[in-house]
Amino acid sequence: MEFEEAVTEIIKRTYNAKSFRFKRPDGFDFKAGQYITVTLKSNEKKMSKAFTLSSSPTEKDHIEFTKKLTGHEYSNMLDSMEVGDTALMKGPFGKMTFEGEYEKIALLSGGIGITPMISICKYSTDMKLSTNIMLICSDKTEQDMLFTEELEEMKKQNPNLTVFNTLTRASESWTGCRERICESMIIRQLPDYAERVFYVCGPPPMVDSMMEMLHNMNVPDSMIHKESLIGY
Numbered sequence: 001m002e003f004e005e006a007v008t009e010i011i012k013r014t015y016n017a018k019s020f021r022f023k024r025p026d027g028f029d030f031k032a033g034q035y036i037t038v039t040l041k042s043n044e045k046k047m048s049k050a051f052t053l054s055s056s057p058t059e060k061d062h063i064e065f066t067k068k069l070t071g072h073e074y075s076n077m078l079d080s081m082e083v084g085d086t087a088l089m090k091g092p093f094g095k096m097t098f099e100g101e102y103e104k105i106a107l108l109s110g111g112i113g114i115t116p117m118i119s120i121c122k123y124s125t126d127m128k129l130s131t132n133i134m135l136i137c138s139d140k141t142e143q144d145m146l147f148t149e150e151l152e153e154m155k156k157q158n159p160n161l162t163v164f165n166t167l168t169r170a171s172e173s174w175t176g177c178r179e180r181i182c183e184s185m186i187i188r189q190l191p192d193y194a195e196r197v198f199y200v201c202g203p204p205p206m207v208d209s210m211m212e213m214l215h216n217m218n219v220p221d222s223m224i225h226k227e228s229l230i231g232y
């Protein structure tokens, strides 16, 4: 489906990430984890990029995507958008989806790769699914952590949701984990990992290293869904 919609809300998530909300068009159906392409026009120039929806299929009034601002051309065009400005969108696309079909899942996100995981967590929470979810988020610093308040809120509503954060370049005051996501962390946090279906999302090097790790742990491809945020 292709549609043009005006921005209804812009939410500053961190120092370098913003969410853009649009009215959800009639008949626009998607699954948690899917993405859209967003085309922006400035003067005679048109540029398109892919973005995972960070909203959930249960949110009927709006759709949302979240962009890490890079200072590059497309990013600056998006960053300068105001409520009422329009974008051309197309989708949904993508096979890394979740509709409640598994009893236990593990979500491994790197940086902005949290966007589909938020959609999956929100969907599971709103649908009151019994799926046990462990979300492991890897970020650089405290300032890079996204959707922390939203996840806190979801955890209050969803007893089946656990969130584990690790920061690779945390400040001295961070008392949490500082490792990259690795085999020993998975074994520690998810002793039942062999029973879980994995979802992996992040920049390509992160996804590649997670795939190597999971293969070393004998997790079969049939138990892994992944999305590489190509372009990072």
Ligand SMILES: Cc1cc2nc3c(=O)[nH]c(=O)nc-3n(C[C@H](O)[C@H](O)[C@H](O)COP(=O)(O)OP(=O)(O)OC[C@H]3O[C@@H](n4cnc5c(N)ncnc54)[C@H](O)[C@@H]3O)c2cc1C
Pocket: 035, 049, 050, 051, 052, 053, 065, 066, 067, 068, 069, 070, 071, 072, 073, 074, 075, 094, 112, 115, 227, 228, 229, 230, 231, 232
């Ligand atoms: C399926 C899918 C889903 C995605 N979902 C999201 C999402 O939810 N949120 C999100 O933010 N992104 C997402 N992406 C990535 C997104 O589409 C963009 O590629 C990304 O945001 C970077 O776009 P940009 O225009 O800001 O940067 P670009 O200009 O495309 O730059 C991307 C990278 O290229 C390098 N680069 C480019 N130009 C230069 C230069 N002149 N000098 C030095 N380095 C340079 C940099 O490393 C930079 O980080 C997704 C991608 C895919 C394929």
